[in-house]
Amino acid sequence: MAASIFTAVPRAPPVAVFKLTADFREDGDARKVNLGVGAYRTDEGQPWVLPVVKKVEQMIANDNSLNHEYLPILGLPEFRANASRIALGDDSPAIKENRIGSVQSLGGTGALRIGAEFLRRWYNGNNNTATPVYISAPSWENHNSVFVDAGFKDIRTYHYWDAAKRGLDLQGLLDDMEKAPEFSIFILHACAHNPTGTDPTPDQWKQIAAVMKRRFLFPFFDSAYQGFASGSLDKDAWAVRYFVSEGFELFCAQSFSKNFGLYSECLAVSWPSSIIPRQMGLACWGVGRALPCHDVCDQWLTSLGLSTDERVGNLTVVGKDADNVQRVLSQMEKIVRTTWSNPPSQGARIVATTLSSPQLFAEWYVLPGLVGEGKPGEAVSLSARLGQMAPNQTGACPHALLPACCRKGNVKTMADRVLLMRSELRSRLESLGTPGTWNHITEQIGMFSFTGLNRKYKVAW
Numbered sequence: 001m002a003a004s005i006f007t008a009v010p011r012a013p014p015v016a017v018f019k020l021t022a023d024f025r026e027d028g029d030a031r032k033v034n035l036g037v038g039a040y041r042t043d044e045g046q047p048w049v050l051p052v053v054k055k056v057e058q059m060i061a062n063d064n065s066l067n068h069e070y071l072p073i074l075g076l077p078e079f080r081a082n083a084s085r086i087a088l089g090d091d092s093p094a095i096k097e098n099r100i101g102s103v104q105s106l107g108g109t110g111a112l113r114i115g116a117e118f119l120r121r122w123y124n125g126n127n128n129t130a131t132p133v134y135i136s137a138p139s140w141e142n143h144n145s146v147f148v149d150a151g152f153k154d155i156r157t158y159h160y161w162d163a164a165k166r167g168l169d170l171q172g173l174l175d176d177m178e179k180a181p182e183f184s185i186f187i188l189h190a191c192a193h194n195p196t197g198t199d200p201t202p203d204q205w206k207q208i209a210a211v212m213k214r215r216f217l218f219p220f221f222d223s224a225y226q227g228f229a230s231g232s233l234d235k236d237a238w239a240v241r242y243f244v245s246e247g248f249e250l251f252c253a254q255s256f257s258k259n260f261g262l263y264s265e266c267l268a269v270s271w272p273s274s275i276i277p278r279q280m281g282l283a284c285w286g287v288g289r290a291l292p293c294h295d296v297c298d299q300w301l302t303s304l305g306l307s308t309d310e311r312v313g314n315l316t317v318v319g320k321d322a323d324n325v326q327r328v329l330s331q332m333e334k335i336v337r338t339t340w341s342n343p344p345s346q347g348a349r350i351v352a353t354t355l356s357s358p359q360l361f362a363e364w365y366v367l368p369g370l371v372g373e374g375k376p377g378e379a380v381s382l383s384a385r386l387g388q389m390a391p392n393q394t395g396a397c398p399h400a401l402l403p404a405c406c407r408k409g410n411v412k413t414m415a416d417r418v419l420l421m422r423s424e425l426r427s428r429l430e431s432l433g434t435p436g437t438w439n440h441i442t443e444q445i446g447m448f449s450f451t452g453l454n455r456k457y458k459v460a461w
């Protein structure tokens, strides 16, 4: 038999973080802990389907007005508008001036990839693969590959982590920006920097913005953890909104993987055939949507609390005026057309439905100062803050009046647990008298931590 035409294909190394997850699954040690992938886990170490997401999935499954027609190439309009609104804020001058646009994407990665492709084609000249792209050192490992695959040839790092100080190397970062060629692209983590958990303070962001403006550097924000980091959408989007208020044209890639717990697609693949209803045959075996009868599959999966096609992200474009943004979007449409052609609807519908309904929004995220953070006895106008949710409730802080799900939004539940894990880890290390200082564990934010431990340390069980 003739040799395979693929004989010369070299085996690529596995993606480290997913390899770790596979190794973790296979490890039989009951004491194992997975410190790899950035995905939320409950106290039981299990993934969490957000209650509000479950509810919206049921609403979608029962809504006979919905179908599986193609969406517009740039995505579901109500999803795009709401996604950009939470990134930029209700009072954003850019939204009011009609100079923003959005592209629905496959997760935050899709938003980064589409944005990178656009920049290579149309930014700083045509197809200018020599424009330097600066990525923090260290950074999420995929940033580099996404920009390399988009064709950029000059990927550089900028100083970020000061190992000795276990904090931000602000001076190194600013120096790199001062030295960067004009029009260089800088990838900035909007919040909960991956992997250090260290963010600039508002004052430091102001210094960063001042240099970037003076040096004509392009900010490309990556916002993968809005609301999930601090529990506050506003706090976690502070940097993006500040840059917009300073008049920057910018991109912001948003992921809804973490803050909605929408990491993946259909889960039916690995289930034993014995639990697949006979009449479904093989139609639901695999990614349901790719095979016939997908309406039935969707309903069946939804009844089991599962869904198809949920991964969703958004690329927000902020320009100088509506005309510029519309031309940019027309080119984005061309890029999407040859990339995934048309986006899936399920995740976008879940996010859009949640963000546009005051009641569902309150279940996902409780407005700061409304409940949870309100002091007992404090006057709060629920009707003013939540519209139709509770039209007659005004007066004393209404903690007790609200259903339990609304006292703490789902996002806050996740953010609080992550914060609690941080403080418990720190206090455990301190109570054990572990040499060194551990305050950085609670000063950092989000799912990731640079603990300061290295290969020199041996872990004793």
Ligand SMILES: Cc1ncc(COP(=O)(O)O)c(C=O)c1O
Binding pocket: 038, 106, 107, 108, 109, 110, 140, 189, 194, 222, 224, 255, 256, 257, 258, 312, 313
């Ligand atoms: C900084 C950062 N950007 C982007 C992403 C990708 O998000 P998504 O899974 O939505 O593609 C992640 C995911 O871990 C991340 O940490």
